[in-house]
Amino acid sequence: DAKTTQPNSMESNEEEPVHLPCNHSTISGTDYIHWYRQLPSQGPEYVIHGLTSNVNNRMASLAIAEDRKSSTLILHRATLRDAAVYYCILRGYFSGNTGKLIFGQGTTLQVKP
Amino acid sequence: DTEVTQTPKHLVMGMTNKKSLKCEQHMGHRAMYWYKQKAKKPPELMFVYSYEKLSINESVPSRFSPECPNSSLLNLHLHALQPEDSALYLCASSQGGSYGYTFGSGTRLTVV
Numbered sequence: 001d002a003k004t005t006q007p008n009s010m011e012s013n014e015e016e017p018v019h020l021p022c023n024h025s026t027i028s029g030t031d032y033i034h035w036y037r038q039l040p041s042q043g044p045e046y047v048i049h050g051l052t053s054n055v056n057n058r059m060a061s062l063a064i065a066e067d068r069k070s071s072t073l074i075l076h077r078a079t080l081r082d083a084a085v086y087y088c089i090l091r092g093y094f095s096g097n098t099g100k101l102i103f104g105q106g107t108t109l110q111v112k113p
Numbered sequence: 114d115t116e117v118t119q120t121p122k123h124l125v126m127g128m129t130n131k132k133s134l135k136c137e138q139h140m141g142h143r144a145m146y147w148y149k150q151k152a153k154k155p156p157e158l159m160f161v162y163s164y165e166k167l168s169i170n171e172s173v174p175s176r177f178s179p180e181c182p183n184s185s186l187l188n189l190h191l192h193a194l195q196p197e198d199s200a201l202y203l204c205a206s207s208q209g210g211s212y213g214y215t216f217g218s219g220t221r222l223t224v225v
Binding site: 032034036043044046049051085087100101102103104105106 | 215
């Protein structure tokens with residue numbers, strides 16, 4: 001499985017945008033870039049995923065570099081509830097449902113009031 | 114229903130006990146997963162079930178025994194656990210392809 005590299009921790013101020021980087025230089029052509037977050041005492045929560053184009057949903061935006069070797073998760077206005085561990089994970093396309101989601105260390109995001 | 118439900122939320126068991134963790138989803142997902150998470154560490158994959166058949170066992174000790182009785186239900190049977198097996202056990206499901214996983218909130222297990 002291709003690996004991802006994320007900063008251990010980041011800080012942000014409330015109501016400001018947050019850009020969480022992820023490097024994945026060994027990504028293969030069929031790997032999707034997934035982001036999950038885990039709030040304290042909860043299971044991981046799906047945030048967003050993409051393949052080549054930038055993606056937006058109600059939670060966040062995902063910006064993918066043209067060479068796909070890096071990506072950035074963008075939270076447009078951080079709130080205190082966004083304080084969590086954010087995981088960037090590469091997942092291949094598996095038609096037979098047997099794909100594995102392998103977590104790295106993630107980035108712990110602190111949001112200051 | 115867009116949730117994965119895990120029961121119990123907390124479990125304390127002795128090293129000679131037998132207990133089971135339960136996971137249920139009604140989203141029609143055909144892949145289900147067990148993960149183990151120690152404090153301040155990322156989740157580690159244990160088992161993958163695809164169409165109710167075990168497809169991946171990540172070299173998990175035999176004291177953990179998974180079971181998938183039907184497409185909505187996943188169990189993890191526990192027997193003769195060690196204190197180091199104390200952790201948060203997470204269940205997840207997915208509809209496959211490139212889609213994301215839906216995780217439950219986990220069972221916090223303490224082995225005494």
